[in-house]
Amino acid sequence: MRELDLTAELQRQLGVCNACRYCEGFCATFSAAQLRAPVTSADVTYLANLCHDCRMCYDACMFVPPHEFAINIPAAMSSARARTYEQYAVPHAFANAVRAPIAGAVLGVAISLAVLLLAVALISGPQVLWTPLRGPGAFYRVLPYGLLVAAALGLAIYGIVCVAAGAARFARDIGRGERFVTPRSLGVALRQALALTYLKGGGVGCYDVTRHSGRRRTFHALVFWGVVADLASTTSAAIAQDFLHVLPPYPLLSIPVLLGTSGGIALALGAAGLLAVKRAGDARPTDGRMLALDYAFLGLLEAVALSGLALLVFRSTAAMGSLLAFHLACVAGAFVTAPYGKFVHFVYRSIALVVNAHEQGS
Amino acid sequence: MNGRSSPDVDVAVCGGGNAALCAAISARRAGASVVLLERAPAYMRGGNTRHTRDIRFAHAEPNAAATGTYSEEELFADLLRVTGGETDEPLARLTVRDSTELAGWMAEQGVRWQKPLTGTLHLSRTNGFFLGGGKALVNTYFDTALRLGVRVVYDATVRALAGEESRIREVVYADPTGEHRLAGAAFVVAAGGFEADVDWLREYWGEAASRFTIRGTPYNTGVALKAMYDAGARRAGDPRGLHCVAVDARAPRFDGGIVTRIDAIPFGIAVNAAGERFYDEGEDLWPKRYAIWGKLIAEQAGQIAYAVFDSKTAGRFIPSAFPALRADTLKELAALLGLDGAALVRTVAAFNAAVRPRGAIDLGALDGNGTDGLTPPKSNWAQRIDAPPYFGYALRPGVTFTYLGVGVDLAARVLRDGDEPFENLFAAGECMAGNILTRGYLAGFGLTIGTVFGRIAGTGAAAHARA
Numbered sequence: 107m108r109e110l111d112l113t114a115e116l117q118r119q120l121g122v123c124n125a126c127r128y129c130e131g132f133c134a135t136f137s138a139a140q141l142r143a144p145v146t147s148a149d150v151t152y153l154a155n156l157c158h159d160c161r162m163c164y165d166a167c168m169f170v171p172p173h174e175f176a177i178n179i180p181a182a183m184s185s186a187r188a189r190t191y192e193q194y195a196v197p198h199a200f201a202n203a204v205r206a207p208i209a210g211a212v213l214g215v216a217i218s219l220a221v222l223l224l225a226v227a228l229i230s231g232p233q234v235l236w237t238p239l240r241g242p243g244a245f246y247r248v249l250p251y252g253l254l255v256a257a258a259l260g261l262a263i264y265g266i267v268c269v270a271a272g273a274a275r276f277a278r279d280i281g282r283g284e285r286f287v288t289p290r291s292l293g294v295a296l297r298q299a300l301a302l303t304y305l306k307g308g309g310v311g312c313y314d315v316t317r318h319s320g321r322r323r324t325f326h327a328l329v330f331w332g333v334v335a336d337l338a339s340t341t342s343a344a345i346a347q348d349f350l351h352v353l354p355p356y357p358l359l360s361i362p363v364l365l366g367t368s369g370g371i372a373l374a375l376g377a378a379g380l381l382a383v384k385r386a387g388d389a390r391p392t393d394g395r396m397l398a399l400d401y402a403f404l405g406l407l408e409a410v411a412l413s414g415l416a417l418l419v420f421r422s423t424a425a426m427g428s429l430l431a432f433h434l435a436c437v438a439g440a441f442v443t444a445p446y447g448k449f450v451h452f453v454y455r456s457i458a459l460v461v462n463a464h465e466q467g468s
Numbered sequence: 469m470n471g472r473s474s475p476d477v478d479v480a481v482c483g484g485g486n487a488a489l490c491a492a493i494s495a496r497r498a499g500a501s502v503v504l505l506e507r508a509p510a511y512m513r514g515g516n517t518r519h520t521r522d523i524r525f526a527h528a529e530p531n532a533a534a535t536g537t538y539s540e541e542e543l544f545a546d547l548l549r550v551t552g553g554e555t556d557e558p559l560a561r562l563t564v565r566d567s568t569e570l571a572g573w574m575a576e577q578g579v580r581w582q583k584p585l586t587g588t589l590h591l592s593r594t595n596g597f598f599l600g601g602g603k604a605l606v607n608t609y610f611d612t613a614l615r616l617g618v619r620v621v622y623d624a625t626v627r628a629l630a631g632e633e634s635r636i637r638e639v640v641y642a643d644p645t646g647e648h649r650l651a652g653a654a655f656v657v658a659a660g661g662f663e664a665d666v667d668w669l670r671e672y673w674g675e676a677a678s679r680f681t682i683r684g685t686p687y688n689t690g691v692a693l694k695a696m697y698d699a700g701a702r703r704a705g706d707p708r709g710l711h712c713v714a715v716d717a718r719a720p721r722f723d724g725g726i727v728t729r730i731d732a733i734p735f736g737i738a739v740n741a742a743g744e745r746f747y748d749e750g751e752d753l754w755p756k757r758y759a760i761w762g763k764l765i766a767e768q769a770g771q772i773a774y775a776v777f778d779s780k781t782a783g784r785f786i787p788s789a790f791p792a793l794r795a796d797t798l799k800e801l802a803a804l805l806g807l808d809g810a811a812l813v814r815t816v817a818a819f820n821a822a823v824r825p826r827g828a829i830d831l832g833a834l835d836g837n838g839t840d841g842l843t844p845p846k847s848n849w850a851q852r853i854d855a856p857p858y859f860g861y862a863l864r865p866g867v868t869f870t871y872l873g874v875g876v877d878l879a880a881r882v883l884r885d886g887d888e889p890f891e892n893l894f895a896a897g898e899c900m901a902g903n904i905l906t907r908g909y910l911a912g913f914g915l916t917i918g919t920v921f922g923r924i925a926g927t928g929a930a931a932h933a934r935a
Binding site for chain 1: 511518519521580582583585586587597599600601602603604607611720723725726727728729786787788789790791
């Protein structure tokens with residue numbers, strides 16, 4: 107749907123919602139929409155990212171197609187979210203990647219892998235890919251430590267700068283010039299984001315495979331805390347190495363491996379669960395573009411998690427070098443595509459939650 | 469499909485809305501095998517329950533569903549007030565008493581409660597709002613019924629209830645695969661009113677009925693009600709009785725639900741097709757004013773009226789699905805509405821000249837801002853219509869439900885033309901509510917009657933079947 111059409115369409119649909127209000131108990135979106143009626147294009151961006159896609163309102167609405175009112179809020183909202191990711195992509199030249207997320211993810215991993223393999227071949231020699239390497243510093247015999255750190259930092263800084271630039275523009279557009287960041291609004295939003303409050307559907311969960319269940323919220327929590335545990339694992343490994351001067355690989359019962367393993371398992375289960383729920387779920391309250399973004403991002407996360415776990419299991423074998431290269435390629439692919447895919451959803455959604463906490467509180 | 473010795477099912481329930489589902493669940497929980505015949509296809513299941521959002525019940529203390537206290541006496545008094553005292557007192561007392569159990573029972577079936585919706589705070593003490601509204605309620609009840617083992621047949625139109633004298637033997641119904649006869653030990657009819665059968669409405673309302681908007685499901689054509697009459701059930705309730713509100717003339721012919729209601733009339737004036745006022749727009753507060761305008765419009769030529777107001781009051785009432793028509797002059801607004809411009813200008817001028825302000829406009833009270841020497845008067849909230857842009861809605865009578873039904877006893881058994889009840893035919897919901905809510909409107913009370921009598925009918929039918 108074109109931008110103007112989507113705004114006009116949501117103006118129409120939310121006009122019906124505003125006259126009905128039966129869905130207010132599911133989430134924050136409908137009360138927020140009442141405060142912004144009639145909605146502008148920026149309001150649509152705000153509301154679409156405040157929407158957590160629990161889809162309970164689709165299940166509960168007596169006006170969904172084929173009713174002539176043709177109300178389908180989750181589909182319109184997910185379409186508007188896909189538009190957001192494109193609109194606020196930095197640099198804008200890469201916004202096209204949002205349109206072809208699966209190809210983008212595959213390409214991201216493939217190019218990263220090619221660059222890595224080339225680097226390995228040139229620097230360490232190709233034989234490290236099939237030779238068993240053991241003992242402290244084994245990973246760095248595949249790729250030198252300095253190079254790994256430089257690449258990781260470079261990608262991370264690139265991702266953070268691009269996402270932050272997009273987020274700043276997004277916040278300015280949806281905030282209507284108000285100073286919505288206060289200790290109170292931040293506190294409320296943080297609590298709601300961490301608790302995934304709006305995936306609770308007012309207490310019944312999300313509408314997905316069966317009528318509704320807590321599955322989405324559970325899997326989402328697994329993904330989130332899995333990623334957090336993996337980041338903590340990396341941080342603890344850096345501390346072990348740079349401050350305690352203990353080189354990896356670490357023993358199974360060390361903090362980095364315990365965190366990384368539990369995080370990896372949580373991430374693998376959560377991403378697989380979300381993929382399954384999305385595949386089996388009712389497709390009507392969804393936008394095809396958003397579904398592709400979901401699949402691309404979840405597929406990448408699954409690849410990162412599984413390749414990481416495989417690396418742990420086979421780190422003493424001849425496959426270690428190849429697995430390390432593949433795992434790093436998946437991580438690099440996730441980083442380079444992050445600003446142009448579903449990854450950004452938590453940034454926009456968190457900002458929308460802060461704006462909403464401010465508007466509901468004032 | 470054999471004789472009386474071995475029915476196909478213990479309890480056959482005709483209908484698929486709140487009362488039918490409560491009956492099916494109660495019968496199944498009492499151990500009976502249950503088939504539920506729903507007239508609508510699956511996506512339209514649930515009758516007019518789809519459009520509901522809250523249920524009224526007495527409660528001695530605050531609970532998960534409602535705040536404060538609401539005594540049985542107070543609920544009964546509210547019922548007497550809206551019906552002018554005309555109610556079947558034993559049935560009404562039973563409804564009020566059993567209503568105290570409903571919040572807990574509904575929660576046991578999986579229903580969740582939510583805070584009162586924006587703009588409904590006045591109901592938070594007397595009514596419980598279920599999460600997601602009526603279709604969510606219907607979904608929950610269907611899920612529960614299916615999980616318990618109730619067999620549901622969609623697209624099933626009841627043709628007849630066949631039997632001998634006071635005993636029904638089978639229900640004849642048609643679905644897309646053909647005509648079927650389902651023999652049962654007991655039967656519950658909970659299939660709503662007949663408001664979607666325009667020909668039937670025409671019997672009492674003449675040609676006017678073809679210009680009514682039906683706010684609910686197009687499947688409430690009263691086929692099961694007719695089947696009960698054909699089997700010898702006694703009529704109860706006013707056949708001409710309709711609950712009717714003012715709705716936007718652009719509303720769909722059927723199923724526009726709550727979102728097409730227009731509450732703009734008290735904020736300005738209402739005129740008929742001749743551009744003339746016809747009733748005191750400032751007579752009473754919500755919800756009484758809300759409940760009378762449908763009928764008033766039904767009595768106007770062409771069953772149409774127009775609400776006209778100006779920018780002073782725009783946006784101050786409950787919004788509706790379609791935006792108001794808007795123009796910079798009254799003449800232009802009249803053209804948009806299809807009214808004679810000169811007539812509208814004349815009416816507004818006469819109204820403006822008669823307005824006698826007595827203080828600030830207070831829409832929450834009868835504020836005494838009336839008119840002098842105007843016929844009909846506007847008793848409250850009168851203020852000059854002189855601040856462009858001007859706004860207007862064309863209005864139609866929107867039928868919510870009908871009051872005609874069958875007589876029942878305290879066990880929800882349907883009464884025959886004599887006074888004896890059928891042995892094994894029970895009724896619940898809209899098709900017997902007219903015994904209790906004989907006229908008027910009490911928000912959320914239709915669901916109360918449906919839930920109370922659905923449970924009684926289901927339990928009674930199961931007991932009869934298994935005796």
